[in-house]
Amino acid sequence: MKGQVLLRIYIALAVLSWICLTLIDILPLSTFGLEVKYTILNTIRGAFISFLSLIIFLYFKYSIGASHWEKFTDFLWNLVATGLLTILLNILIILLEKQIINGYVADKRMLINFLNHFQLILVLIFVSKGFFIWKKMILYQKTKLRLQVWNVFEIIIYTSLLFTLWEHKYNLGAIIFIVIAFLIGLALSVNVKWVAFLNFQQKWQSILFILLILAISSVFLTQILNDLKNPFIIINLSTDIFLLLIFGFLIIYSIVSFLVLLFNLPTSSVFEQKFEESLNFQKISQAIDINKSENDIYEIFLESSIKTVMADNGWIEWHKNNAKTITPDYVSIETVKNANEILNKIAPLKSQKPILIDQLPSKITDSDTGVKYLSAIVIPVFISEKEEARMVLLKDVKDGFDKEMLGIISSYAVQTGISIENLRLLKNAVENERYKEDLVIAKEVKTRLLPEKHISNPNFQFFAYSQSADDVGGDYYDVVQLTENKFSIVIADVSGHGISAAFNMAQLKGALNAILHLHKPIQQIFKILNKAVSDSIEKSSFISISYFEIDIQSKKVHYYQGGHCPALFYNHQTNTIDYIKEYGIALGIIRTDKYGDLIKSKSFVFDKNDILLLYTDGIVEAKNKENEEFGYLRLQQVLAKSKALDANQISFMIKQELQLFTQSEVLLDDMTLICVKF
Amino acid sequence: MQINYSNINNLILIEPVGELDASCSVQMDNELARAIAENTKGIVINCNGLEYISSAGLGVFISYINELEQKNQKLVFCNMSDKIKHVFEMVGIGQLVKIVSNQELAIEYVNE
Numbered sequence: 001m002k003g004q005v006l007l008r009i010y011i012a013l014a015v016l017s018w019i020c021l022t023l024i025d026i027l028p029l030s031t032f033g034l035e036v037k038y039t040i041l042n043t044i045r046g047a048f049i050s051f052l053s054l055i056i057f058l059y060f061k062y063s064i065g066a067s068h069w070e071k072f073t074d075f076l077w078n079l080v081a082t083g084l085l086t087i088l089l090n091i092l093i094i095l096l097e098k099q100i101i102n103g104y105v106a107d108k109r110m111l112i113n114f115l116n117h118f119q120l121i122l123v124l125i126f127v128s129k130g131f132f133i134w135k136k137m138i139l140y141q142k143t144k145l146r147l148q149v150w151n152v153f154e155i156i157i158y159t160s161l162l163f164t165l166w167e168h169k170y171n172l173g174a175i176i177f178i179v180i181a182f183l184i185g186l187a188l189s190v191n192v193k194w195v196a197f198l199n200f201q202q203k204w205q206s207i208l209f210i211l212l213i214l215a216i217s218s219v220f221l222t223q224i225l226n227d228l229k230n231p232f233i234i235i236n237l238s239t240d241i242f243l244l245l246i247f248g249f250l251i252i253y254s255i256v257s258f259l260v261l262l263f264n265l266p267t268s269s270v271f272e273q274k275f276e277e278s279l280n281f282q283k284i285s286q287a288i289d290i291n292k293s294e295n296d297i298y299e300i301f302l303e304s305s306i307k308t309v310m311a312d313n314g315w316i317e318w319h320k321n322n323a324k325t326i327t328p329d330y331v332s333i334e335t336v337k338n339a340n341e342i343l344n345k346i347a348p349l350k351s352q353k354p355i356l357i358d359q360l361p362s363k364i365t366d367s368d369t370g371v372k373y374l375s376a377i378v379i380p381v382f383i384s385e386k387e388e389a390r391m392v393l394l395k396d397v398k399d400g401f402d403k404e405m406l407g408i409i410s411s412y413a414v415q416t417g418i419s420i421e422n423l424r425l426l427k428n429a430v431e432n433e434r435y436k437e438d439l440v441i442a443k444e445v446k447t448r449l450l451p452e453k454h455i456s457n458p459n460f461q462f463f464a465y466s467q468s469a470d471d472v473g474g475d476y477y478d479v480v481q482l483t484e485n486k487f488s489i490v491i492a493d494v495s496g497h498g499i500s501a502a503f504n505m506a507q508l509k510g511a512l513n514a515i516l517h518l519h520k521p522i523q524q525i526f527k528i529l530n531k532a533v534s535d536s537i538e539k540s541s542f543i544s545i546s547y548f549e550i551d552i553q554s555k556k557v558h559y560y561q562g563g564h565c566p567a568l569f570y571n572h573q574t575n576t577i578d579y580i581k582e583y584g585i586a587l588g589i590i591r592t593d594k595y596g597d598l599i600k601s602k603s604f605v606f607d608k609n610d611i612l613l614l615y616t617d618g619i620v621e622a623k624n625k626e627n628e629e630f631g632y633l634r635l636q637q638v639l640a641k642s643k644a645l646d647a648n649q650i651s652f653m654i655k656q657e658l659q660l661f662t663q664s665e666v667l668l669d670d671m672t673l674i675c676v677k678f
Numbered sequence: 679m680q681i682n683y684s685n686i687n688n689l690i691l692i693e694p695v696g697e698l699d700a701s702c703s704v705q706m707d708n709e710l711a712r713a714i715a716e717n718t719k720g721i722v723i724n725c726n727g728l729e730y731i732s733s734a735g736l737g738v739f740i741s742y743i744n745e746l747e748q749k750n751q752k753l754v755f756c757n758m759s760d761k762i763k764h765v766f767e768m769v770g771i772g773q774l775v776k777i778v779s780n781q782e783l784a785i786e787y788v789n790e
Contacts, residue, residue, distance in 0.1 A: 493733070539741040540703070540707070540734070540737035540738055540740060540741040541737055542736070542737060542740055542769070544768075544769060562770065563769040563770040564768070565768065566768070583767050583770060583772070584770055585769075585771075585773060585774075588740070589743070589769070589771060589774065590743075590774065591744065592744075
């Protein structure tokens with residue numbers, strides 16, 4: 001907003017001063033004729049011309065300075081457009097003036113001067129715009145020094161406005177001033193860095209634009225000189241140093257730019273090539289994307305290489321999942337074999353270095369097109385210091401490749417190796433993240449599979465304690481009320497750790513829940529469970545499981561221990577603690593129907609204050625510092641000590657003993673303990 | 679873990695030494711597969727040097743029981759420590775494979 005206001009002020013001031021200037025020049029010539037002293041008149045005229053020039057100058061300083069165009073050619077085109085417009089108007093005015101002179105109009109002088117004042121504005125607009133557009137070009141990628149020099153130059157230009165205040169002679173002072181300005185302008189004119197950033201087409205455009213600008217400038221200059229000879233025109237611009245300096249600067253920089261553009265045309269393609277090469281590097285390094293494959297990176301590498309050296313054919317041989325692959329896949333194996341036969345004599349398979357072959361000992365024939373190749377480049381690609389791929393580029397002429405090309409392609413190869421290494425690392429990292437997430441999910445799953453630790457029931461106390469060594473353990477337990485008087489307790493140990501164990505456990509729970517509520521006899525339960533489990537767990541996995549069915553009414557426990565640790569039972573009446581040494585067969589060991597025939601459930605009676613202790617091998621196999629196991633004996637002893645306590649207290653005692661024994665906080669195995677007190 | 683493998687009079691003798699846990703189970707798996715492929719009368723596993731066996735180790739033997747039965751090859755264990763024997767019994771494999779006290783008896787059993 002502030003900018004707009006400023007520009008409007010400039011325009012207003014410009015219009016005002018132009019009106020004043022015109023009035024001063026015109027009025028004396030009109031029929032009203034004011035007699036004013038000449039010298040004062042000249043000074044006032046000079047002042048207004050200076051002021052007008054300054055305002056127009058500042059207007060463009062601000063408006064060009066604030067504009068942002070994308071391309072340099074846009075700047076040039078803008079100036080050309082303005083120039084064409086002003087020159088066209090100027091020509092129109094000249095024609096009009098001719099008409100007036102040759103015609104029969106009264107007050108010829110007044111009219112011509114009136115028109116002349118418009119010409120003044122046109123010239124000022126053109127040169128001011130040109131000046132500041134050149135400023136943009138010169139100050140492209142400026143250095144501090146250059147900016148300072150430019151500022152000095154601009155100040156000199158402003159200062160030159162003072163010369164317009166009176167009609168002066170070209171005395172020594174003036175000439176020195178002009179020479180200094182000229183030299184500084186010349187020094188600034190060598191800054192044509194922007195030329196290097198144009199492509200071939202843009203260079204041609206710029207040449208055209210600059211020629212137009214030179215033409216327009218010369219037309220304006222010619223007109224100014226002609227005006228001097230014109231008796232009718234009052235304004236004398238031949239002493240306007242301001243205008244002359246700017247014109248001079250405009251023309252000098254145009255010529256310099258023109259020459260630089262012209263001489264840079266032939267080498268333009270080299271710059272574009274270098275630019276493309278760095279783009280290719282970017283492409284290769286940006287191909288590190290989780291959705292891309294190594295094949296994609298090799299493809300980009302091959303494409304960029306073929307384009308850069310203008311090869312007639314090329315491919316990359318590499319290992320994909322331990323199999324030899326060729327990229328691109330439309331290259332025939334015949335051709336590659338053909339090539340390798342000849343190349344391996346010169347560049348044996350693990351050659352370790354990029355090789356340039358000016359003339360192949362025998363021509364390589366393309367089995368698809370029949371073309372015969374005469375020169376080649378062979379580049380190995382190293383990934384983590386191992387040679388994993390080899391690129392071959394071919395041309396059907398001798399000496400088709402040079403050292404420069406070899407150098408660039410070698411750099412591509414290095415970048416490719418780095419990109420692929422990074423891609424692998426990235427994929428690994430993502431895998432690990434995914435694995436970690438899977439573990440978290442599996443832990444969630446496990447937490448939902450295990451029931452509450454404490455079951456309250458008037459007929460017996462039940463307390464369970466379970467802890468896993470890592471995030472996901474293989475122990476499982478459950479207590480289910482089958483009928484009003486029947487409860488079943490299950491404890492199982494799925495072999496292995498980690499996610500597969502957790503999922504096997506989930507499958508077990510699913511099968512169990514389905515079977516239990518069918519109220520089948522234990523033998524049937526195990527038969528069905530075994531079938532269900534055998535079909536779903538791995539070949540070398542099995543599930544050890546103990547199953548106890550408590551009948552409150554009959555005070556009997558029916559059970560089967562399928563490959564699990566023997567339960568510990570405390571008989572209150574006889575005050576004995578014994579392991580139930582009835583051993584069965586774990587699930588998943590015999591995966592045929594034969595299993596059903598080998599199952600036999602057993603039973604025992606219980607009474608008040610009897611204790612049943614179920615556990616997994618993590619408890620008895622827990623080791624202390626001397627690598628001694630906790631063992632079955634110690635477990636018996638702890639139960640003996642705590643037999644009078646409640647189920648939860650007994651469990652706590654056992655846990656404490658274990659911690660004391662192992663003297664460590666860290667568990668090496670999963671541990672589960674179930675204590676039932678009747 | 680070290681596993682000694684030898685072919686004696688058309689039967690395979692495998693002697694595992696050390697602890698057979700999850701990390702070594704692959705090794706044992708390979709040796710068993712190799713033994714079965716030789717199509718001998720049977721395989722004797724001498725557990726004299728076997729200090730410990732995990733559920734993964736057990737799993738390896740279990741996975742081959744069926745195959746051995748189908749190919750009519752005998753599998754017999756000998757020189758087991760009490761601890762290892764207890765593990766075998768508890769899991770229930772004790773009922774499925776032959777366990778004898780020494781190597782002579784084992785070889786005798788295979789040659790029956």
